[in-house]
Amino acid sequence: MLPVAAESGQATGLMTALFAAVSGISGTGLAVVDFASHWSVFGEVVMLLLFQIGGLGIMTLASVLALLISHRLGLHLQLTVKTETNTLNLGQVRRVVLGVVLISLVVEAVGAVALFLRFWLGYGESFGRALYSGVFHSMSAFNSVGLALYPDSLMRYATDPWVCLPIAAVAVTGGLGFPVLFEFLRRNRRRWSLHTKITVPVYLGLMAFGALVVLVVEWGRAGTLGPYGVGDKLLIGLFHGVMPGTSGFNTVDIAQLQPATLLVNDVLMFIGGGSAGTTGGIRVTTFALLAFVLMAEVRAEPSVHAMGRRLGAEVQRQAVTVALLGVGVVMAATLILLATTPFRLDDVLFETTSAFGGVGMSTGITPKLPMTGQLVIIVLMFIGRVGPITLVSALALRERRRRYELPEERPIVG
Amino acid sequence: MLPVAAESGQATGLMTALFAAVSGISGTGLAVVDFASHWSVFGEVVMLLLFQIGGLGIMTLASVLALLISHRLGLHLQLTVKTETNTLNLGQVRRVVLGVVLISLVVEAVGAVALFLRFWLGYGESFGRALYSGVFHSMSAFNSVGLALYPDSLMRYATDPWVCLPIAAVAVTGGLGFPVLFEFLRRNRRRWSLHTKITVPVYLGLMAFGALVVLVVEWGRAGTLGPYGVGDKLLIGLFHGVMPGTSGFNTVDIAQLQPATLLVNDVLMFIGGGSAGTTGGIRVTTFALLAFVLMAEVRAEPSVHAMGRRLGAEVQRQAVTVALLGVGVVMAATLILLATTPFRLDDVLFETTSAFGGVGMSTGITPKLPMTGQLVIIVLMFIGRVGPITLVSALALRERRRRYELPEERPIVG
Ligand SMILES: [K+]
Ligand SMILES: [K+]
Numbered sequence: 059m060l061p062v063a064a065e066s067g068q069a070t071g072l073m074t075a076l077f078a079a080v081s082g083i084s085g086t087g088l089a090v091v092d093f094a095s096h097w098s099v100f101g102e103v104v105m106l107l108l109f110q111i112g113g114l115g116i117m118t119l120a121s122v123l124a125l126l127i128s129h130r131l132g133l134h135l136q137l138t139v140k141t142e143t144n145t146l147n148l149g150q151v152r153r154v155v156l157g158v159v160l161i162s163l164v165v166e167a168v169g170a171v172a173l174f175l176r177f178w179l180g181y182g183e184s185f186g187r188a189l190y191s192g193v194f195h196s197m198s199a200f201n202s203v204g205l206a207l208y209p210d211s212l213m214r215y216a217t218d219p220w221v222c223l224p225i226a227a228v229a230v231t232g233g234l235g236f237p238v239l240f241e242f243l244r245r246n247r248r249r250w251s252l253h254t255k256i257t258v259p260v261y262l263g264l265m266a267f268g269a270l271v272v273l274v275v276e277w278g279r280a281g282t283l284g285p286y287g288v289g290d291k292l293l294i295g296l297f298h299g300v301m302p303g304t305s306g307f308n309t310v311d312i313a314q315l316q317p318a319t320l321l322v323n324d325v326l327m328f329i330g331g332g333s334a335g336t337t338g339g340i341r342v343t344t345f346a347l348l349a350f351v352l353m354a355e356v357r358a359e360p361s362v363h364a365m366g367r368r369l370g371a372e373v374q375r376q377a378v379t380v381a382l383l384g385v386g387v388v389m390a391a392t393l394i395l396l397a398t399t400p401f402r403l404d405d406v407l408f409e410t411t412s413a414f415g416g417v418g419m420s421t422g423i424t425p426k427l428p429m430t431g432q433l434v435i436i437v438l439m440f441i442g443r444v445g446p447i448t449l450v451s452a453l454a455l456r457e458r459r460r461r462y463e464l465p466e467e468r469p470i471v472g
Numbered sequence: 473m474l475p476v477a478a479e480s481g482q483a484t485g486l487m488t489a490l491f492a493a494v495s496g497i498s499g500t501g502l503a504v505v506d507f508a509s510h511w512s513v514f515g516e517v518v519m520l521l522l523f524q525i526g527g528l529g530i531m532t533l534a535s536v537l538a539l540l541i542s543h544r545l546g547l548h549l550q551l552t553v554k555t556e557t558n559t560l561n562l563g564q565v566r567r568v569v570l571g572v573v574l575i576s577l578v579v580e581a582v583g584a585v586a587l588f589l590r591f592w593l594g595y596g597e598s599f600g601r602a603l604y605s606g607v608f609h610s611m612s613a614f615n616s617v618g619l620a621l622y623p624d625s626l627m628r629y630a631t632d633p634w635v636c637l638p639i640a641a642v643a644v645t646g647g648l649g650f651p652v653l654f655e656f657l658r659r660n661r662r663r664w665s666l667h668t669k670i671t672v673p674v675y676l677g678l679m680a681f682g683a684l685v686v687l688v689v690e691w692g693r694a695g696t697l698g699p700y701g702v703g704d705k706l707l708i709g710l711f712h713g714v715m716p717g718t719s720g721f722n723t724v725d726i727a728q729l730q731p732a733t734l735l736v737n738d739v740l741m742f743i744g745g746g747s748a749g750t751t752g753g754i755r756v757t758t759f760a761l762l763a764f765v766l767m768a769e770v771r772a773e774p775s776v777h778a779m780g781r782r783l784g785a786e787v788q789r790q791a792v793t794v795a796l797l798g799v800g801v802v803m804a805a806t807l808i809l810l811a812t813t814p815f816r817l818d819d820v821l822f823e824t825t826s827a828f829g830g831v832g833m834s835t836g837i838t839p840k841l842p843m844t845g846q847l848v849i850i851v852l853m854f855i856g857r858v859g860p861i862t863l864v865s866a867l868a869l870r871e872r873r874r875r876y877e878l879p880e881e882r883p884i885v886g
Contacts, residue, residue: 124884237884253883275811317817318810325803333884343883348796355793358870367881371785376885378792379769382762389739396732397689403731403818446886456772467781469667469757470538470651470747471790472860 077432082108084439085116085336087204087306087418088409090425090432099190105205106197110162113201113232113336116443117158120334121236122151123451154236161239162200162232169196169228176220199225200232202336204306204418216309217290222297229304234261235335252367253343257332260346261303264326269299271322281314302326304337306417313421317404320421324407327415328388330442338416338442340384347377376453380446387441388414391434398430399423409435414442491846496522498853499530499750501618501720501832502823504839504846513604519619520611524576527615527646527750530857531572534748535650536565537865568650575653576614576646583610583642590634613639614646616750618720618832630723631704636711643718648675649749666781667757671746674760675717678740683713685736695728716740718751720831727835731818734835738821741829742802744856752830752856754798761791790867794860801855802828805848812844813837823849828856 077090082105089096097105174192177183183191191207198205206212215221231239238254273295276282283291294309301307302323315323330339346364351374354362362369391410396403405421412419413435424435491504496519503510511519588606591597597605605621612619620626629635645653652668687709690696697705711723716737729737744753760778765788768776776783805824810817819835826833827849838849 120884127884235884251883252881256883316811317815317820318807321803321807321810321817333886341884341886344885347883347885348792351789352793352796355789355867358867364883367879369881369883373883373885374789375765375769378762379766380886382766389735393732393735396735397730401731402816403735403821404816406731407817447884448886450884450886453769453772465781467666467783469665469670469761469778469783469787470534470541470649470755470861470864471758471761471787472747472755472794472862472864 073429073432077436078105079108080436080439081418082203083112083115084338084416084443085109085112085202085418086338086413086416086439086443087198087202088413088420088424088435088439089205089418090427092209092425102194102207106194109197109201109203109205112443113197113203114158114162117162117236117334117336118155119444120447121154121158123447124237124334125150125154127451127454157240158236161236161243165228165231166193166196166200169199169224172196172224173221176218176224180218180220195225196228199228199305199307200336202229202232202305202331202338202416204229204301204304206307211308213309213311216294216297217286219293222293222309225305225307226297226300229307230261230265230300232336233304233331234258235332237334238332252365253333255365256346257342261332261342264329264342264345265299265303267299268302268322268326269295272298272319275316275319276310279314279316282310282316301419302415302417303329303331303339303342304417306412306419308419312408312419315421320404320408323419324411327408327411327417327419328384330415330417333447336416338414338439340380340446344377344380344446347374348381351377372454376450379453380449383449384414384446387438387445391438394434395427395431398428399426401426410438413438416443487843487846491850492519493522494850494853495832496617497526497529498752498830498857499523499526499616499618499832500752500827500830500853500857501612502827502834502838502849502853503619503832504841506623506839516608516621520608523611523615523617523619526857527617528572528576531576531650531748531750532569533858534861535568535572537861538651538748539564539568541865541868571654572650575650575657579642579645580607580610580614583613583638586610586638587635590632590638594632594634609639610642613642613719613721614750616643616646616719616745616752616830618643618715618718620721625722627723627725630708630711631700633707636707636723639719639721640711640714643721644675644679644714646750647718647745648672649746651748652746666779667747669779670760671756675746675756678743678756678759679713679717681713682716682736682740683709686712686733689730689733690724693728693730696724696730715833716829716831717743717745717753717756718831720826720833722833726822726833729835734818734822737833738825741822741825741831741833742798744829744831747861750830752828752853754794754860758791758794758860761788762795765791786868790864793867794863797863798828798856798860801852801859805852808848809841809845812842813840815840824852827852830857 074090081088170192173195174189177191178185178188194207208214212221212225234257238257241251241254273283273291277291278284283294286294297309303326328339329345330341331337333341333343347369350362350364350369362374388410392407395401395406395410399406401423405423408419408421409423416439427435488504495502584606587609588603591605592599592602608621622628626635626639648671651665652671655665655668687697687705691705692698697708700708708723715721717740742753743759744755745751747755747757761783764776764778764783776788802824806817806820809815809820809824813820815837819837822833822835823837830853841849
């Protein structure tokens with residue numbers, strides 16, 4: 059990257075620049091150099107544009123693919139005005155792109171204003187600095203990047219709800235995904251789609267679980283929540299319940315978290331956010347579908363139901379496929395990192411799930427990774443962001459030819 | 473437990489005794505006191521009987537349940553002579569029990585003789601001692617217990633193929649499970665059941681993968697394979713490829729293994745061995761079914777096939793259920809241990825998967841666990857051993873009432 063992009067005025071190495079570009083576009087926000095101190099304002103603005111392009115791109119791509127699938131299967135997705143035809147036309151795609159851009163800019167603007175006012179009025183920053191800071195952190199939150207302008211992420215604002223809550227709100231909005239946001243903005247709010255009815259409660263439920271674990275496990279620990287009062291503890295707990303499924307800012311030192319907290323974060327980061335949102339991971343609906351399959355099986359129901367709707371066998375198999383491949387990819391990456399670095403499983407699994415989920419929280423090992431390790435993280439960030447929807451589209455859109463049927467046989471399970 | 477059972481002549485605490493009993497019956501072989509030095513010969517013989525009862529019990533129970541399922545579903549399992557009726561009669565159950573006892577005793581006897589000869593002739597032990605040692609280790613191997621009469625497990629025999637190979641062979645035989653062994657012994661060997669066609673190659677393939685990882689990762693490491701010659705390295709690698717899916721003896725110091733090796737072992741231990749065998753875990757067929765679902769989905773096949781047979785939707789869902797619940801149970805146990813002990817994820821996950829898989833290899837933390845931690849391990853050993861088959865039987869044997877069908881809807885996956 060150009061010398062002008064770095065604080066030091068020296069050219070940034072190819073690998074560092076590649077890492078930064080993928081991390082920015084994928085919105086993961088993992089970094090091999092400290093973001094705040096390494097990059098100049100020019101570099102920061104370039105990164106900001108990468109976040110925005112990445113965020114808009116992934117939301118648009120995923121929404122259009124989802125539309126395409128629903129058209130092909132004859133199941134209308136309520137992303138655009140219903141048309142008579144069963145094919146996707148340019149007008150619909152344009153409407154999705156416009157919708158994504160509009161929603162993104164509006165949410166980012168609202169967040170930016172809230173943060174700007176706080177930085178300007180609450181912290182006495184200059185108008186220009188406060189505005190830049192507000193815009194930067196709002197965009198970083200909405201696009202699930204989670205990079206802050208401070209070397210300690212947002213730890214200095216850990217106890218300030220006027221900073222933490224707007225950022226969390228913007229991050230959750232981006233993480234819900236365009237299909238859900240689109241439905242929120244429709245005029246007819248009587249009938250919610252199954253997708254929204256699954257995504258919203260499960261996403262919020264996962265966050266509540268994450269917050270609960272942080273609070274219970276870290277409540278009295280000296281390095282994390284211990285020094286804070288009850289109100290501050292609750293704020294930090296809430297913030298860290300939201301972050302694994304969204305942006306990945308942090309207001310406590312991740313490296314100080316108890317291994318149990320890290321493991322729960324691993325799971326939440328692996329699941330990620332809503333479909334066609336700005337996060338990565340296998341996505342909330344994939345996780346929920348597995349839970350519905352499990353519940354149907356345990357309740358002995360002949361078909362799988364979710365919130366008053368039946369789930370077809372194909373969508374179940376797709377969820378299983380996405381989850382299994384996700385586990386496989388993360389495990390393979392974890393193995394490679396374990397075998398080629400001196401780090402242990404707690405830290406490595408945290409870093410790989412953080413990359414796969416596009417979260418970007420880190421216990422601090424990413425800058426210390428060798429070249430192969432950085433490449434592994436780059437691949438994970440990419441796969442986590444675009445892998446699942448691409449895979450599912452490929453699976454759903456193919457022609458399925460009927461083969462002759464083989465006789466059924468049942469191996470012993472368990 | 474009785475004072476006479478302990479080497480010291482003092483009564484063993486209730487918790488230690490309970491742990492030993494569950495560990496013995498479930499064949500896990502994890503221990504809170506060092507087996508070889510804590511128990512007297514009387515205590516060892518009591519444990520030996522527990523192994524045998526546990527091994528025979530689990531094989532019989534699981535085989536009968538599998539028979540029951542196959543009868544109920546009208547799919548004959550080739551465990552007994554075919555009958556005209558579609559119900560399970562006492563004669564068939566008796567034949568299974570007899571078969572299990574006979575196969576167990578014969579395999580154990582063959583292993584015991586091989587080991588006895590080696591200990592007697594190769595190491596100059598007294599006739600009685602060598603015989604006892606041969607019987608003990610053969611029974612410990614076949615019932616997947618993995619307890620040795622030495623504080624260092626089998627590390628002193630690491631380079632002796634005349635000890636390691638018989639133990640590995642007996643362990644694999646027990647791990648394959650009764651349905652597979654029964655088919656091996658049939659007269660008509662033309663047509664293998666799907667269960668056997670899946671179990672044998674997948675089980676051996678997992679072992680080969682485990683051995684490969686041990687060899688590649690540990691080849692030059694000072695604490696493990698480093699000091700050994702090439703032949704010895706291969707023997708130890710082979711032995712440690714077999715052990716995660718079977719007994720859990722060790723010939724290198726587990727605590728010295730690289731985290732990557734530990735993680736691969738975690739996965740292999742979680743999968744465990746064959747159905748109705750002496751191991752625990754989700755079982756080889758459950759793992760294989762998930763792989764078949766994945767392959768069918770990726771290949772766009774409308775139904776799931778495995779080795780020339782079609783797999784019904786029910787058996788797929790059962791495999792998903794067993795795997796998900798297995799992951800859930802192990803994760804919950806891991807979280808509890810992480811939150812209540814100072815140990816880190818590498819060691820804790822190894823211990824929980826080892827308990828769930830009935831393997832009993834340990835990095836050494838089990839004796840240091842607090843009471844709650846020991847209870848968690850006890851529950852895991854129990855669930856891993858009898859949980860999956862019990863669950864699947866419950867799932868498969870219930871009446872499934874047809875409900876009115878709800879309209880289908882498709883959430884976005886990925
Ligand atoms: K992020
Ligand atoms: K064992």
